[in-house]
Structures are given as structure tokens and as C-alpha cells.
Amino acid sequence: MVERIPSGTRDVLPDEMRELRAMTDRIRNVFENAGYGEVYTPALEYESTFAHGATSAARPSYRVFDEQGNVLVLRSDMTIPIARLVATRYAQVDPPLRFCYFAHAYRGVRPQRGQSRELLQAGVELIGSPAPEGTAEALTMLCAALDAAGLRTYRIGLGDASLYPSLLEAMGVEADQRERILERLVVGNFAELEGIVTSLGLASADAELLLRVPRTRGGPEVIESLSGALEFAATGMRAVHALLEPRVAERIIFDLGLVRSLGYYTGAVFQVYDPAYGVPIGSGGRYDELLASFGRPLPAVGFALGVERLHIALTSEERGS
Amino acid sequence: MSELRIAVPRGNLFLETLAMLDRLGFDTAEVRENERKLLFEDVGIVTVRPSDVPTYVEAGAADLGITGKDVLLEQSEREVYELADLRYGSCTMVLATVAGEDPAAEALRRLGVVRIATKYPRVAARYFLDTGRQAEIVEVKGSVELAPLAGLVEGIVDLTATGTTLRENGLEIREEIAHCSARLIANPVAHKLKARAVDTLLERIDAV
Numbered sequence: 001m002v003e004r005i006p007s008g009t010r011d012v013l014p015d016e017m018r019e020l021r022a023m024t025d026r027i028r029n030v031f032e033n034a035g036y037g038e039v040y041t042p043a044l045e046y047e048s049t050f051a052h053g054a055t056s057a058a059r060p061s062y063r064v065f066d067e068q069g070n071v072l073v074l075r076s077d078m079t080i081p082i083a084r085l086v087a088t089r090y091a092q093v094d095p096p097l098r099f100c101y102f103a104h105a106y107r108g109v110r111p112q113r114g115q116s117r118e119l120l121q122a123g124v125e126l127i128g129s130p131a132p133e134g135t136a137e138a139l140t141m142l143c144a145a146l147d148a149a150g151l152r153t154y155r156i157g158l159g160d161a162s163l164y165p166s167l168l169e170a171m172g173v174e175a176d177q178r179e180r181i182l183e184r185l186v187v188g189n190f191a192e193l194e195g196i197v198t199s200l201g202l203a204s205a206d207a208e209l210l211l212r213v214p215r216t217r218g219g220p221e222v223i224e225s226l227s228g229a230l231e232f233a234a235t236g237m238r239a240v241h242a243l244l245e246p247r248v249a250e251r252i253i254f255d256l257g258l259v260r261s262l263g264y265y266t267g268a269v270f271q272v273y274d275p276a277y278g279v280p281i282g283s284g285g286r287y288d289e290l291l292a293s294f295g296r297p298l299p300a301v302g303f304a305l306g307v308e309r310l311h312i313a314l315t316s317e318e319r320g321s
Numbered sequence: 322m323s324e325l326r327i328a329v330p331r332g333n334l335f336l337e338t339l340a341m342l343d344r345l346g347f348d349t350a351e352v353r354e355n356e357r358k359l360l361f362e363d364v365g366i367v368t369v370r371p372s373d374v375p376t377y378v379e380a381g382a383a384d385l386g387i388t389g390k391d392v393l394l395e396q397s398e399r400e401v402y403e404l405a406d407l408r409y410g411s412c413t414m415v416l417a418t419v420a421g422e423d424p425a426a427e428a429l430r431r432l433g434v435v436r437i438a439t440k441y442p443r444v445a446a447r448y449f450l451d452t453g454r455q456a457e458i459v460e461v462k463g464s465v466e467l468a469p470l471a472g473l474v475e476g477i478v479d480l481t482a483t484g485t486t487l488r489e490n491g492l493e494i495r496e497e498i499a500h501c502s503a504r505l506i507a508n509p510v511a512h513k514l515k516a517r518a519v520d521t522l523l524e525r526i527d528a529v
Contacts (some may be wrong), residue, residue: 188402273510277383
């Protein structure tokens with residue numbers, strides 16, 4: 001009989017391992033040279049630590065009891081453990097603090113989807129550096145990491161997590177309707193979004209705006225023409241964009257409909273795409289309030305790349321060229 | 322070569338989909354003429370089974386796709402954007418049982434569980450869960466109408482446009498579960514990276 005391994009997990013054999021290792025070594029050099037020291041935190045944390053994330057996608061999927069009956073979880077991302085680490089090990093150290101990590105996160109999988117329960121992430125967290133400077137630095141690091149990995153045709157979608165929710169609030173949409181609308185937006189169900197927005201009985205200009213904003217994506221021209229309720233978010237995005245070097249700026253796609261399912265994001269959010277691969281390779285954003293819940297109120301920004309996805313995109317690019 | 326690749330369902334929606342693509346300015350003559358050919362690189366079309374459309378689009382093997390809402394409901398975990406209701410291919414997902422006294426109601430009352438045959442096991446299971454009834458879902462691949470007549474189950478969950486096939490088999494619609502029609506879906510990455518081409522197509526769909 002052949003011994004199986006759990007669905008959503010896999011063995012890595014030497015040929016692939018060599019390629020993955022070479023790629024992560026190149027990325028690690030970029031991070032270290034920019035002053036991002038590598039940290040490692042335990043794969044197991046107390047359940048209460050992850051309650052600080054308080055959101056759907058960050059919620060851990062695996063729980064075990066320790067010998068005293070405490071509930072431990074397998075970490076579902078690295079941002080929350082690093083927020084804890086900053087608040088405890090660096091409580092007296094002046095910001096900004098820069099860390100990078102290469103570590104596995106553990107996620108639940110939906111049946112028959114070939115998703116990973118255990119995924120290797122490469123990422124950075126920049127703590128204590130507010131927008132727009134911190135955001136620009138994170139985007140610059142992101143491009144440097146992708147360049148070092150060897151990816152050529154990637155693009156970075158840049159949006160603002162607070163944009164759509166505040167737009168809904170400003171229009172006086174009820175909380176439960178706001179949630180329904182944001183749910184549709186996260187999964188990209190524009191057909192149902194239209195139905196819900198139409199049923200709200202808003203002024204036609206408002207309804208039109210709610211339907212247009214999620215479809216608004218493209219070059220810098222996208223944020224030039226924004227005004228009114230969108231002006232605040234547009235100002236933020238313009239400020240970040242103005243700080244970017246040309247080689248980073250040319251990778252950016254402005255995307256007003258970008259909403260992330262991780263609830264701790266407060267401002268700029270980003271997602272990495274490659275035309276050679278049909279799924280996002282990595283993502284990140286600002287989480288200016290998470291550190292405060294650990295007792296160290298500091299603005300922060302970070303991103304995580306899926307190392308296996310990065311590797312698939314890289315091989316797809318090579319095959320395509 | 323076309324900038325966008327569209328997955329077109331070979332099935333009930335096939336001809337109406339080609340007619341729509343014709344109106345949008347695609348030349349689908351080659352697709353109509355070749356029943357065996359599947360990949361039409363020049364027009365930017367691949368033809369696949371309706372239930373495979375979300376698979377191709379999710380993976381990015383096609384940028385856009387057209388399929389029924391029934392397929393999307395059954396494969397609700399697929400990470401694809403649902404861009405528009407194309408409004409053709411209209412039909413209803415229903416619960417039907419043998420005409421006359423409802424055998425499903427009797428099964429629920431006396432046995433506590435109703436057996437349901439369907440090609441949409443997840444839609445059916447979710448519907449009975451949501452309505453607070455216990456059901457044993459039997460997945461069948463062929464003619465669903467036969468299952469209650471042969472005594473395999475007490476009821477079926479299936480898609481119907483006019484109800485004719487159900488009536489001809491002595492079945493009666495008891496409940497309507499969802500309205501379904503053709504939907505335009507998109508790969509999330511293509512939606513961002515090929516924004517202009519996608520939006521242009523959407524505008525033309527709205528216009529015709």
C-alpha cells in the first residue's frame with residue numbers, strides 16, 4: 001500500500017528544491033541589503049494572538065490543545081506574529097523597524113481545489129513608517145524582490161482598502177447592505193453587485209459611481225480625474241505614486257476596486273499579477289491599526305509573496321518567451 | 322490573433338452565444354463549421370463543455386467565458402469574476418416530484434429524509450440545508466427525470482426552461498430554487514491586466 005499525504009500538502013524533491021532555494025536566496029539578499037533582517041516566529045501561536053486579526057482570511061484553520069489545555073493555532077499568516085514580536089521584543093526600540101521572513105503559513109482548503117494547506121511565503125514588514133513614504137518603500141522592495149526572482153512581465157495593482165467602504169458610508173448605505181456589497185466586491189460578482197446597488201434607491205449619480213468605481217483600473221490617468229468623495233483616496237494614491245522611481249511606477253496599475261478579504265488593512269492595498277499566470281502571486285498593504293491592538297501604536301505596511309506561485313509564474317514566463 | 326481568449330460553451334447556450342459574438346463583431350463562421358475543432362486561435366475562441374468554462378477561466382487558460390448561472394451556482398467556490406448577466410438562456414432551477422400527492426412531503430413526514438436526484442448535488446444540498454429539511458442527494462449524470470419514475474428517489478432538482486420535459490414525464494414543479502441565465506465571467510488577473518479589451522467588450526455587449 002502506498003502511504004498518502006494529506007490533500008493540499010506536497011513533498012518537494014531536489015530539482016524543484018534547488019530552484020526554489022536559488023530564488024529565495026536572491027530575494028533574501030535584496031531584503032537583507034535593504035536593512036530588512038530576517039526573523040522566524042513559531043508555527044504555533046496562542047489562539048488569542050490571532051484574535052487580533054479578527055477577520056475571515058487571516059483566521060487560522062488548525063487548532064490543537066497543548067498539555068495544559070491551552071488552544072494553539074497553526075499561524076495563517078506572518079503579519080500578526082510579527083506585530084506581536086514587535087510589541088514584545090522591540091517595545092522600547094525606536095521605529096522604523098524592518099523585518100523580512102521566509103516561512104510557511106497554514107490555511108484551510110476547500111475540497112477538490114488543489115489549494116495548499118501549507119504555503120511558503122516570502123515577505124517584509126515595515127513598522128513605524130507612515131503613508132506615503134512607507135508605502136512607497138514597500139512597493140519598491142516588492143519590485144526589487146520580483147526583479148531578483150527573475151520575473152519580467154509582472155504588474156502591481158494598487159488600491160485603497162478604505163475607499164469603497166467610506167464611499168458607501170458617505171452615501172448613507174446601511175451597515176448590513178454595506179457588508180453584502182463588499183462581499184460581492186471581494187469575489188468580483190459585478191452582476192449581483194449591480195442588482196443590489198440598483199435596489200438601494202440611491203440618487204442615480206451615486207449608484208452610477210458605486211458601479212463605476214470597482215471597474216476603474218488602469219494607468220495614472222485613472223486617478224487624475226477623480227474628485228468629490230474619491231478625492232481623499234486619490235490624494236493618497238497620488239502621493240505614493242509621486243514618490244516612486246520610474247522603474248517601480250511603471251509597474252503600477254491603479255485599481256479602485258481592489259478590496260482585500262484580510263480585514264486588518266486600512267489604506268493602500270496591493271496585489272501582484274503576471275500575465276503568464278492566472279492567479280495573483282502575492283499581496284500586501286497598510287495596516288495602521290493592527291500594532292495598536294498589541295499595545296504598540298505604530299503605522300505599518302508589508303507584503304507577502306507566495307513562493308510556489310512565484311516559481312510557477314517564472315516557469316510560465318520562460319515557457320512563453 | 323485576438324487579444325482576449327473567450328471560452329464558449331458547447332451545449333444549450335452554444336448557438337445563442339455565437340449569435341451574440343457575431344453581433345459583437347467576431348467572425349464565428351469557422352466555429353460553426355468545425356464541430357471537432359476546439360481551439361480557434363485567430364478568433365480568440367475555445368469551445369468547451371459548459372461546466373468546464375469556469376475551470377478554464379479560473380486558471381487563466383481563457384480570459385473570459387460564457388456559461389449558465391446554474392454552473393456557477395454549482396461551482397460557487399471558483400475564483401472568477403461574474404461581469405454581466407447576458408439575459409439569454411433563461412431557465413429555472415426547480416424541485417419537482419411525481420404529479421399528484423407530493424411523495425417528497427410524505428417522505429419527509431414519515432421518514433424524516435427525502436431522496437433527491439440531481440446533476441447539481443451542491444446546489445440541491447445547500448437548498449435543502451437552507452430550508453431546514455434533511456435530504457439524501459443522489460448524483461446522476463443522465464436523464465434526471467427517470468429517477469423518481471423508477472423509484473430511485475422521491476424528487477429531483479433540475480433546470481427547466483419551459484417545464485415541458487417534466488410534464489411529459491408526469492412530474493410537477495413544487496418549488497422554484499433560482500433563476501438562471503447566461504453569464505459573462507472573467508479571470509481576475511485578465512480583468513486587471515487586459516482591462517481595456519475587457520471593458521471595450523462589455524460596452525459593446527451593453528450596446529447591442
